[in-house]
Amino acid sequence: MKTLLIIDVQNDFMPSGSLPVPHGDQIVPLINSIQNNFDLVLATQDWHPKDHISFASNHNGKSNFEVIELHGQLQTLWPDHCVNGTLGADFHQDLNTENFEAIFRKGTDKTIDSYSAFYDNGHLKSTGLTGYLKEKGVTELFLCGLAADICVYFSIIDAFNEGFDCTFIEDASKALDNDGFEKLKKEMIHKGIKIVNSESLL
Ligand code: VGL
Ligand code: ZN
DSSP, X not given: OEXXXXXXXXXXXXXXXXXXXXXXXXXXXXXXXXXXXXXXXXXXXXXXXXXXXXBGGGSTTOOTTOEEEETTEEEEOBXXXXXXXXXXXXXXXXXXXXXXXXXXXXXXXXXXXXOSSSBOTTSOSBOSHHHHHHHHTOOEEEEEEEOIIIIIHHHHHHXXXXXXXXXXXXXXXXXXXXXXXXXXXXXXXXXXXXXXXXXGGO
C-alpha cells in the first residue's frame, strides 16, 4: 500500500500567509500531479486554538520567532497561524483534496505544540496516525509539504521510528530555513530515509 502523506499545505504557510514558507505555493501543482500514483492519499492540517501556547501573541512581551523554554523543551514562538476554522487554516485553494481518504489535525491542544503528524512535541499524545496506517496495511510512506524543516521533518523521523519505509519528496516540500534544512537532510539520509523528486513518482 503505497501511501502519500501531505503535510500542512495550508494558506498561512503560503507566501501571502501569516507564517510564510518561501515558495510554498510552488509545491501545489507537483503534489497534484503525483496523487494518482498512490494507493492511499492522506493529509494533515496544523489546527490551533486562538490561545495556542506556540503563538508569541499569547506570551506577554515576547516577539515572533523568539525561543522560550516550555515543558523542559525549547519552543519557538510563532506568529498566529492556522487558527482552527479560519481561512489561513484551509488548504491552498488549488490543492486537489478529492483523493484525501483522511485528514489528521494536529496542534489542537492549546498547551503543547505538535510538529509531527504522529505525536505532540513532548511525544506524550498520539494523533492515532500510526494505528490508522497499520490497520490499513501501509508499509511504504512518502512525505511532502510544509515546512520541510519543521512539520515534514518531524513527521518523517517519527514515521521512520514507527517502522515505516520512508521517502521524502524533496521538490514537493519547501523549508522555512534552507541552510538548516541541509543538515536535517543529511540526518535523514544517514538514518535510511530515501529522498526523491516528484518526477520519479510519475
Ligand atoms: C509548522 C511552525 C509552526 C509547520 C507548524 O507546518 O511546519 N511550523 N506550526
Ligand atoms: Zn503550528
